[in-house]
Amino acid sequence: MKLAADRLLGIVLIGLAAFVAVQAINLEVPFSYEPVGPRAFPLGLSILLAALSLVLVLKPGTDGHWPHQALALRLLLVLGLLLAYAMLFTRLGFMPTSLLVVAALARLFGASWGKALITGALMAVGSDFLFTAGLGIALPTGYWLAAIL
């Protein structure tokens, strides 16, 4: 039997609720704030979350179908790309990272290599200009790039 998406989500959320609850119990709270202090609110929420997730596990929705493999891979790739973008752009510099990530995203959406690279370059230069000139926000250029230039 294939695991219904809702069931899996429910199980993951119960895990999250447990994590939240454990963290809340381990909070070091001065005695004067108890019994209803900073602990009580997240604890109550975690119980609520667990109860709702249990409903989801027991009564999953009907339309939880999985995307086929190729699509699932691309969805994961998008998430991976965005994560990599957030991690890398302070080190590699805004422009090069944007170029690479936007080009890769465009490829995932079915653009040809040429179009993807042009989109990436335009987005990188354009948004860099918008941020630095329009919004007055200094963006990281990337030390390695500065060394070459």
Add this chain to the structure above:
Amino acid sequence: MFDFLIEGFGVALSPLNLGLAFLGALLGILFGALPGIGPINGIAILMPLAYTLGLPAESALILLAGIYTGAEYGGRMSSILLNVPGDAGAVMTTLDGHPLAKKGLAGPALGLSAVSSFVGATIAIIGLTLFAPLLAEVAVMFGPAEFFALMVFAFSSMAVMMGKDPVKTAIGAVLGVLIATVGVDAGTGVMRYTFGMAELYDGIDFVVMIIGLFAISEILLMLEHAHRKDVDTEMPPLGRVFVSLKEVLYCKGAMGRSGLLGFIIGVLPGTGASVAGAVSYTTEKRLSDKDGTFGHGDMRGLAAPEAANNASAAGSFVPMLTLGIPGSGTTAVLLGALMLYNITPGADAVHRAPRGGRRPDRLVVHR
């Protein structure tokens, strides 16, 4: 009371603000017509721009509200012409809008959509003007207990009204509140869920959270639908350019009823344009579909959801401005915009705004 209203009109009718309203509506129509960019993303994109341009709070609000209503209309173009709803609120518009376009009445359909949007929005704005101060009058007496009850009400009405799966909506609400507990607890100063990371001490910023959430989910949805081919790519002929007065009058009942209905639905927290459109369409169908023309290109079937979803857009400002509870996803982003300006919407803002001294009155609360 009335002199504040007149003063408000004075502010709204200043050339700068009129220009911004026009610009906002124009950009909004563009954003709404483009697939993938709805009112939420449009406002999210322009919010920092409005802020750095140094626009005063009320002008920024005018610009962003213009984008909101403009995008509500722009989303209709693709639903009428191509049978592709530009956003969730436009789904009901396709039911009668696209058949009209197929009959060669695309132009009148677009015109009627604009007229009914205008009528709906006007009804709702009158409602907003009358209703918001009353609500604020009550809300200013709210204490912690009342606010807690209100939040519980908001979350449960969200769970019941939004989407077809109340359990998941409730889970979403709980997750949202949990995210809000990250950081220093305001009451006691205890660190919660910071894991020793200094970046988390201030909590997770509302604006960052909401933009990330909507933008990333939009990318994933677009990717999932990128290769679907059930779309009418053939552009129907436009036909006449504008709607005739007779057709507008034919729909006046539908517009009036749906505008009122849309406003009420918009005021309820958590229910936005999509619910308003659906409810008004089915109501109108029940009331006036005597010969079964709804769904085959009935003008009233187009006017009803159009009036309703614009009315709900304006209606969702009521809880946002008076209680600080966004009535829709877009007002949630607008709430973030107001917070950028150090305005925390709520009863306090509505009350102190016109009364807290003569000069930097309006919306500016504690800058």
